[in-house]
Amino acid sequence: MKSKKVSNISRRSVLKAGAAVLATPYLISRPARADEGTVKIMGVSTVALQDWSAFEADTGLKMDFVGVNSDPGLYVQEVVANEAGDSYDIFIFDGGIEDRLGASGHFQKIDPAAMKLWGAVADSVKSSALLQGADGTQYGVPIVFNADSFGYHVDAISEAEPFSWGMVFENEKMLGKVALEDTWLTTLPNAALYLISKGKAITDPSNMTPEEAKMTADFLIERKKAGQFRALWHSYEESVDLLGNREVLIAECWEPVIKQLQRDGKNVRYASMKEGYSKWMIGAYLPSQAKDERLARAYKALDWFLDGHYGAQMAIQQGYATANPQAALAFAKAKGLSEADLGAIKLNIEKVEQKMTLPHYWQNSAPQHVEAIEAEWQRFKQA
Amino acid sequence: MATASGTFTRFISPSGVSPLGVSAVLGAWMLIVILPLLGLVLWSFLKLENFQLVWEPTLQAYRDLLSSGRWEVTVRTLRIAAIVTLIELALAVPFAVWLAKGTRSVPVKVITLAALTIPFFLSLSARTIVWRAVLGLNGPINSALMSLGLIDQPLDWLLFSEFAVIVGLIGPYFPPMVFPLYLAVTLIGDELLAASKDLGASPAFTFRHVILPLALPGLGAGFIFTFIPMIGDPVVPELLGGGQVVVLASSVKSLLQVLNYTVAAALSVFMLAIMVGLAAILTLVLRGRVRRQST
Numbered sequence: 279m280k281s282k283k284v285s286n287i288s289r290r291s292v293l294k295a296g297a298a299v300l301a302t303p304y305l306i307s308r309p310a311r312a313d314e315g316t317v318k319i320m321g322v323s324t325v326a327l328q329d330w331s332a333f334e335a336d337t338g339l340k341m342d343f344v345g346v347n348s349d350p351g352l353y354v355q356e357v358v359a360n361e362a363g364d365s366y367d368i369f370i371f372d373g374g375i376e377d378r379l380g381a382s383g384h385f386q387k388i389d390p391a392a393m394k395l396w397g398a399v400a401d402s403v404k405s406s407a408l409l410q411g412a413d414g415t416q417y418g419v420p421i422v423f424n425a426d427s428f429g430y431h432v433d434a435i436s437e438a439e440p441f442s443w444g445m446v447f448e449n450e451k452m453l454g455k456v457a458l459e460d461t462w463l464t465t466l467p468n469a470a471l472y473l474i475s476k477g478k479a480i481t482d483p484s485n486m487t488p489e490e491a492k493m494t495a496d497f498l499i500e501r502k503k504a505g506q507f508r509a510l511w512h513s514y515e516e517s518v519d520l521l522g523n524r525e526v527l528i529a530e531c532w533e534p535v536i537k538q539l540q541r542d543g544k545n546v547r548y549a550s551m552k553e554g555y556s557k558w559m560i561g562a563y564l565p566s567q568a569k570d571e572r573l574a575r576a577y578k579a580l581d582w583f584l585d586g587h588y589g590a591q592m593a594i595q596q597g598y599a600t601a602n603p604q605a606a607l608a609f610a611k612a613k614g615l616s617e618a619d620l621g622a623i624k625l626n627i628e629k630v631e632q633k634m635t636l637p638h639y640w641q642n643s644a645p646q647h648v649e650a651i652e653a654e655w656q657r658f659k660q661a
Numbered sequence: 662m663a664t665a666s667g668t669f670t671r672f673i674s675p676s677g678v679s680p681l682g683v684s685a686v687l688g689a690w691m692l693i694v695i696l697p698l699l700g701l702v703l704w705s706f707l708k709l710e711n712f713q714l715v716w717e718p719t720l721q722a723y724r725d726l727l728s729s730g731r732w733e734v735t736v737r738t739l740r741i742a743a744i745v746t747l748i749e750l751a752l753a754v755p756f757a758v759w760l761a762k763g764t765r766s767v768p769v770k771v772i773t774l775a776a777l778t779i780p781f782f783l784s785l786s787a788r789t790i791v792w793r794a795v796l797g798l799n800g801p802i803n804s805a806l807m808s809l810g811l812i813d814q815p816l817d818w819l820l821f822s823e824f825a826v827i828v829g830l831i832g833p834y835f836p837p838m839v840f841p842l843y844l845a846v847t848l849i850g851d852e853l854l855a856a857s858k859d860l861g862a863s864p865a866f867t868f869r870h871v872i873l874p875l876a877l878p879g880l881g882a883g884f885i886f887t888f889i890p891m892i893g894d895p896v897v898p899e900l901l902g903g904g905q906v907v908v909l910a911s912s913v914k915s916l917l918q919v920l921n922y923t924v925a926a927a928l929s930v931f932m933l934a935i936m937v938g939l940a941a942i943l944t945l946v947l948r949g950r951v952r953r954q955s956t
Contacts, residue, residue, distance in 0.1 A: 351920035454817055460904040502905075509821045510904025525797050525820075649709060652919045653729035659907050660730035 314571075316340040317579045320362060321370030322348050324598075325422050325560055332587050337578055348372050350643040357384050363565025367576040373408020373559040374484075374642040376417040385563045388416045392577040395584040399601045408559040408640045418561030419580050420601040422592055425555035425633035426464065429536040432545045434527040440550045443472035446528055447498070453505045457520045457529040460510035462655035464556045465530060467639055470494045471553040474638070484642035488650035495654035499661040510659070521546060533597050554638030590615070593623045599630040698933075704926035714923075722927035731912055731924070735932055738909040741823065741898075742891040745830045749838040749887050750880075752831075757842035757879075758872060762854065777836045785833055789900045792829050796820040796901075821903025829901040830891060837886035845879025846872065 316339065323345040327333075330341035344366075346353065353371055356362045357379055362369070369385075379385050390396045396404075399420060409418030428446050434455075435445070446456055447469050458465045467483035473494060474480050480490045501507070508526045511517045517531040522539055529535075536548040562583065568576055582588065586609025589600035594615075600606060607623050645651055707714055708721040726732050760773055780788060794800055796819040803815040818824055849872060857867040873880075895910035902908075909932065916925040 349918045351918050355920065458904075507905075508817070508903065512899055512904065516900075519793070523794075523797065523799060525793075525799070648919050649725075649921050649924075652915060652921065653725050653924075656729045656731060656734075656907070656912060656915060659904060660733055 316342050317368065317575055318342045318344070318366045319368045319370060319579070320344045320346060320356065320366045321368070321562075322346060322372060322560060324348075324596075325370050327588070327591060333579075333582055336585075336587065337582050339575060339579060341579075346371075348643065350375055350648075354379070354644075357565070358382070361567075363567040366565060367568055367572055368579060369563045369565060370421055370560060371563065372641065372643040373406065373418055373561045374640075374644045376409065376561065376563055377412050378644055379563070380411040380415060380417040381413075383566055385417045386566045386568070388419060388564070389577075390416070392574075393419070393581045393584065395581055395602060395605070398605060399584065402634060403601055406557075406559045406561075406640055408642070409561045418559075418563050419583070421560050421562050421583055422596075422598050422600055423557065423559040423630075424533060424598050425557045425630070425636075426530075426532060427549045427551050427555055428528055428530045429521055429539070429546050429548050430528045431521070431524065432547055439547075440552045442475060442552050443468055444475075445549070446530060447472050447501055447506065449506070449528075452528055454508050455527040456507050457509050457511055457517065457526040457531075458507055459517070459530045460512050460659075462651050463641060463643055465498075466491060466494050466651060466655060467641070468530065468556055469498055471638055473497060475553045482639065484639045485645045486647070486651060488647050488654075491647065491651045491654040495658045498658045502658065502661055537597055550633070551636075554636045555633055556641055557634065557639065558641040586610070586612075590619075590623060593626045594619045597622065597626065599626055603627045603630070701926050701929055701933075704923055705930045707923050709921055709923050722923040723931075725924050726927050726931060729924075731928055732931060734907050734909055734912045735928065735935065737823075737907070738892055739935065741826060741830070741906075741908065742888050745827055745834060745891060746838075746884060746888045748827070748831055749834055749883070753835065753838040753842055753883065754876075754880075757839050757846050757876075758868070760839075761843050761846035762849075762851075777839060780832070781836070785896045786900060788833065789829050789897050792825065792901055793820060796825055796828070820901065821905055823902070823906050825901040825903075826898045826906050829897040830894075833897070834887045834891060837890075838883040841882035841886065842876060842879040845876040845882075849875045 319342070321343060326343055326345055330343065333339070333341050346356075348371075350372070353369075353375060357369065363384060376385055396419075403420050403423070404416070406420065406423075409420060410416055427441075430445075434452075437445075445452075446458075449456070466486070470480045470483035470486060470490065474483070478493065480486060480494070486494065509520060511520060511529070511531075514532065514535065517529055517535050518538055520526050521529045521531065521535065522542065522544060533548055536546055539546045562580055564573070564576055583600075584602045584605070586602070586605035586607075589602055589606030590610045590613075592598045592600050593603070593606055594610075603623065603626060607620070607627070610620050610623055705722050706718050706720070707716065708719050709715070760770060764770060795802060797803070798815040798817065798820070800819075802819060803812075806812045807815065853871055853875075854867060857871050862870070893910050895908060895914065898906050898908040899911055909928070913925050913928060916922075916928070
């Protein structure tokens with residue numbers, strides 16, 4: 279085989295390309311060197327709490343949380359090219375990224391013995407492919423996760439749950455009544471789940487080969503030409519809007535969207551599925567630069583994420599699952615929280631246990647053939 | 662410097678300019694303009710694998726451009742920008758002439774100019790999102806058409822279509838077309854218009870042969886302030902196109918999110934080639950006209 283000359287994207291070449299402009303907000307907001315009592319986290323905004331005072335009271339550490347979007351490209355650039363591990367103690371990002379950054383030595387192996395609560399985390403959760411490298415090395419600690427499907431107007435669908443993904447992608451009764459999320463990350467694998475149920479050969483919906491991605495895009499283009507899809511949404515508010523004013527009757531969406539619409543009195547439900555869910559996992563990863571006292575501080579912070587306070591807050595406010603739900607329940611009981619709040623936590627435990635058992639699939643923000651997959655997605659949008 | 666101490670009216674012949682100055686300007690030009698462009702072209706002939714550059718010349722990025730339909734995105738973006746610019750021209754020229762010469766009332770002018778400025782205080786997304794309620798399946802337009810009995814099914818092409826994008830772009834890009842035109846027409850002396858009238862010219866003739874040629878710089882500026890920014894604007898197409906009217910800015914953003922710099926570079930080179938091509942055609946056409954007029 280012909281050998282290829284491959285170079286890492288160094289800080290210099292990125293600057294040369296002018297691409298550093300993209301990372302400017304992060305570069306500017308980069309904090310100065312760590313002081314002893316502070317934990318610096320660069321994490322996706324989904325996992326952030328509005329108020330970290332409980333963290334600071336429980337651990338005696340200060341929290342310095344810099345929020346970023348779920349753009350794997352930018353994240354890799356921060357970690358690899360800008361050596362963010364020099365100044366951040368913990369990275370929290372959509373799982374999948376550790377396959378690459380673990381193998382390249384940017385993340386270090388997790389030491390289970392360094393955390394008190396690691397043993398309380400269910401095996402099915404911590405062994406997620408989104409926390410382990412391709413070789414099975416544990417690089418990530420589970421922070422927040424869920425199983426996504428679609429929301430629908432109850433009066434529009436007569437069939438009973440669980441549904442097939444065909445409800446969204448191949449549904450003659452719902453022509454022009456369906457909204458999709460505008461991203462290859464979820465919509466392509468969701469369509470692939472349906473194709474698998476129709477007998478098509480796709481090995482891993484979240485890590486498709488270029489050929490599999492092409493087949494899925496071809497199917498989506500065919501359905502687009504048939505007039506299946508009304509719109510593709512880009513933001514939380516847009517999906518609330520589309521479903522809320524009945525511009526569409528079915529929308530691939532996030533669970534909090536349905537929670538909000540139900541609070542507004544709409545008769546909508548979040549679907550349970552036959553073939554599987556778009557399961558996602560946001561993990562915490564430790565930079566290889568973190569050592570000694572810095573590392574101990576990071577593990578102390580991670581232990582807090584695995585404890586009850588954080589889990590209870592996430593379940594009540596967002597309906598999202600956390601790694602140690604029993605601790606969340608115990609925390610809520612000890613604090614004397616309302617029945618409604620306890621109910622939200624219990625419902626979450628039940629729902630997650632039920633949904634997480636289906637084999638497919640864990641969302642993967644960094645599939646091996648990401649360039650080809652993104653190109654196929656553009657071909658669908660363009661068609 | 663000896664030459665600089667003289668008056669500004671003294672003409673400096675090209676040979677009299679310090680060669681140092683010329684090479685400084687030339688060097689800066691190379692560094693700031695030519696070098697980045699060359700970099701862009703170079704990157705477009707490389708490829709990325711797993712976020713890593715492969716230093717091996719390849720046409721892969723251009724093949725991707727064709728197979729993913731991204732070249733169509735460029736063409737569509739230019740088409741939408743051109744259509745909207747033409748609509749703006751048709752609306753803005755009579756409006757600017759009226760505002761500059763048609764009305765003598767100062768309050769009317771002040772109020773009109775304020776009305777053109779105030780929308781800028783609201784964000785573009787906020788102004789655009791309103792169209793979704795208006796053009797939607799359950800919006801007032803569809804409701805009105807249905808209750809009038811003109812249609813029995815709501816029109817779905819009103820929203821999430823190229824039509825919706827064009828409608829949404831007209832508002833935000835009207836002021837940048839009107840302002841330079843208004844300034845240009847204001848600068849035309851009233852005596853010229855009076856002279857044209859005295860010599861028996863109809864208003865249409867005056868407009869065609871006096872106002873239009875003199876307002877040409879304003880027209881050019883208006884074109885630049887509408888057409889060019891529209892090419893790079895993703896806001897309106899994303900909100901009103903429903904993800905189905907993909908434009909260049911969104912396409913490039915999507916590429917950069919996965920750090921696919923080489924295809925982004927190829928897309929930019931493709932765009933550059935189209936612009937150079939258009940400029941060349943324009944130059945040829947204009948040159949032809951000038952020659953015809955001079956013979």
